[in-house]
Amino acid sequence: MTRDFYLNGALVVLACLGLFLACLLGSTSLSVGSVMDGLLGQGAPENAVIVWQIRLPRAIAALVTGAALGMSGAALQGLLRNPLAEPGVLGVSAMSVLFATLVIYFGLASVNGLALPLAAIAGALVATALLAFAAFRTGSVVTLILIGVGISSFSGAFMSLILNFAPNPFTLSDMVNWTLGSVANRSLADLTYSLPFILMGMALLLVSRNGLSALTLGEEAAAGIGLNLTRQRLLVITGAGLATGGSIALAGAIGFVGIITPHAIRPFVGHDPSRTLLPSALAGGVLLVFADILIRILPTYAELKLGVVAALIGAPAFIWIAVQNRRGAVQ
Amino acid sequence: MTRLEARNIYRTQKDISILSNVSLPLQTGKLTCLIGPNGAGKSTLLRTMCGLDRPTSGEVLLNEQPIQFLSHRERARLIGYLPQSRPLAWPIPVRDAVALGRFAYGARPEKLSPKDAQAVDQAIHDCGLTALQHRATNTLSGGELSRVHLARAFAGEAPVLIADEPLSALDPKHQLRVMNLFRDYTAKGGTACVVLHDISIAAQFACELVWMKSGKILASGPPQETLTSVHMETVFEVQAEISDGRLRDLSL
Numbered sequence: 001m002t003r004d005f006y007l008n009g010a011l012v013v014l015a016c017l018g019l020f021l022a023c024l025l026g027s028t029s030l031s032v033g034s035v036m037d038g039l040l041g042q043g044a045p046e047n048a049v050i051v052w053q054i055r056l057p058r059a060i061a062a063l064v065t066g067a068a069l070g071m072s073g074a075a076l077q078g079l080l081r082n083p084l085a086e087p088g089v090l091g092v093s094a095m096s097v098l099f100a101t102l103v104i105y106f107g108l109a110s111v112n113g114l115a116l117p118l119a120a121i122a123g124a125l126v127a128t129a130l131l132a133f134a135a136f137r138t139g140s141v142v143t144l145i146l147i148g149v150g151i152s153s154f155s156g157a158f159m160s161l162i163l164n165f166a167p168n169p170f171t172l173s174d175m176v177n178w179t180l181g182s183v184a185n186r187s188l189a190d191l192t193y194s195l196p197f198i199l200m201g202m203a204l205l206l207v208s209r210n211g212l213s214a215l216t217l218g219e220e221a222a223a224g225i226g227l228n229l230t231r232q233r234l235l236v237i238t239g240a241g242l243a244t245g246g247s248i249a250l251a252g253a254i255g256f257v258g259i260i261t262p263h264a265i266r267p268f269v270g271h272d273p274s275r276t277l278l279p280s281a282l283a284g285g286v287l288l289v290f291a292d293i294l295i296r297i298l299p300t301y302a303e304l305k306l307g308v309v310a311a312l313i314g315a316p317a318f319i320w321i322a323v324q325n326r327r328g329a330v331q
Numbered sequence: 332m333t334r335l336e337a338r339n340i341y342r343t344q345k346d347i348s349i350l351s352n353v354s355l356p357l358q359t360g361k362l363t364c365l366i367g368p369n370g371a372g373k374s375t376l377l378r379t380m381c382g383l384d385r386p387t388s389g390e391v392l393l394n395e396q397p398i399q400f401l402s403h404r405e406r407a408r409l410i411g412y413l414p415q416s417r418p419l420a421w422p423i424p425v426r427d428a429v430a431l432g433r434f435a436y437g438a439r440p441e442k443l444s445p446k447d448a449q450a451v452d453q454a455i456h457d458c459g460l461t462a463l464q465h466r467a468t469n470t471l472s473g474g475e476l477s478r479v480h481l482a483r484a485f486a487g488e489a490p491v492l493i494a495d496e497p498l499s500a501l502d503p504k505h506q507l508r509v510m511n512l513f514r515d516y517t518a519k520g521g522t523a524c525v526v527l528h529d530i531s532i533a534a535q536f537a538c539e540l541v542w543m544k545s546g547k548i549l550a551s552g553p554p555q556e557t558l559t560s561v562h563m564e565t566v567f568e569v570q571a572e573i574s575d576g577r578l579r580d581l582s583l
Binding site for chain 1: 416423480
């Protein structure tokens with residue numbers, strides 16, 4: 001209990017440090033004093049603009065995206081009882097990106113600010129519902145991950161089709177940006193569209209947390225000790241769908257955060273899925289805030305996209321976890 | 332006193348009859364052993380009696396009330412269930428796994444109320460897991476794991492306990508220890524219903540033997556009366572020599 005408190009506390013401190021550093025560093029380096037002034041709305045007005053309109057919204061977007069993905073990953077892993085489950089691997093992100101891209105393709109994104117978040121969430125919910133349906137019929141996690149691969153490929157194929165038919169280069173580049181995943185140029189307004197969905201999703205996941213511990217025993221014994229399986233599945237699917245969809249509306253597809261953070265957190269919380277949720281969210285947020293700072297200060301020719309970096313680091317980690325999991329399987 | 336009774340249970344799945352007209356009133360404060368060949372419908376009957384499987388027709392009554400009227404947690408506080416397959420998805424510590432037995436009381440493994448903690452300690456002690464309680468479950472042997480699951484079931488302190496093959500993966504010494512645990516449990520007023528494959532052990536410990544085959548109960552009663560070579564032949568299709576209520580020799 002106290003150990004969890006220290007873990008969460010340390011992660012909160014890291015997150016705050018990350019947000020502050022994100023305001024400090026960038027193309028124009030601000031001093032600690034001018035960041036403080038900017039935050040409080042004092043001193044030179046341009047500092048307030050840099051902090052409030054450029055750097056802080058971007059950093060918060062990274063934090064929120066990482067948190068949503070970290071918690072969704074942890075919850076899906078608990079529900080499916082497999083450390084490889086994650087929105088990206090299971091095709092949830094791909095489906096969500098596909099729906100978001102459709103909205104951009106038909107020009108609806110500029111008509112109403114809510115169109116994109118709603119489409120992204122609808123896509124995520126469709127994919128999680130498909131997976132959940134399959135999960136309860138097969139019970140085999142391998143089948144489930146293969147279905148996820150199938151959903152990813154199908155969404156990918158559809159994406160290619162849409163890119164193929166892109167009406168003009170601007171729409172094309174807009175859509176490509178979604179597939180890459182980035183938090184650059186996010187405003188506080190973008191945040192207000194996605195944040196409510198993400199928070200709602202995370203709240204549902206937190207409500208479901210005790211049931212995730214019960215599922216450690218397998219579905220049959222979990223039902224035996226008094227878990228309402230239908231309610232549990234519904235909560236996790238809807239929660240993960242809302243949180244992932246919201247994060248994708250905000251930042252596009254950023255893979256593997258949902259797999260690495262719970263994996264890193266688990267040993268610190270006695271491998272209890274319910275206690276993994278909150279620290280995974282915090283760690284996911286911290287990870288993306290620092291990754292985004294790194295991207296901004298790296299002197300690259302074109303700015304690196306956050307989703308690209310996450311995939312470059314995440315995919316090998318995924319393979320490593322899969323190999324480890326094979327050896328240490330407790331089934 | 333908690334009474335659990337199955338009444339005229341039928342269950343068909345994809346046109347195959349799994350249970351047909353099964354009635355089983357569990358004797359309160361007694362140990363009932365279900366025996367029968369593979370595929371006799373024993374596990375399905377247990378799951379139905381726990382309220383986890385809905386029968387096609389017939390009903391399960393818990394204290395004269397249909398079991399599906401109870402909430403999941405209410406039911407779990409009255410009936411403990413140990414399924415046959417016992418996966419553990421994560422390498423949680425032994426104590427946390429046992430503490431999941433208190434789930435129906437709203438307990439969380441990381442902070443147990445004094446009452447929950449006491450039930451968990453008792454179950455850990457009874458199942459001889461005290462020395463192992465802080466070990467990760469993935470470092471245990473099959474027999475040790477089996478006792479962890481049993482302790483989890485006991486920790487719920489339910490007045491009825493239903494266990495599907497609790498002796499699988501146990502060596503003779505631990506088989507007897509586990510059966511003694513069931514005996515102590517019923518001596519304290521608990522009602523237990525257990526599927527066993529070892530007929531000698533079943534005959535030694537059960538108050539009531541229930542002989543099942545092809546989804547039907549062929550006979551039930553105390554071992555002294557029902558352990559006969561005729562039942563061994565009709566239910567298990569083996570020739571058995573029985574004397575003094577003990578199984579002496581088996582042949583095909």
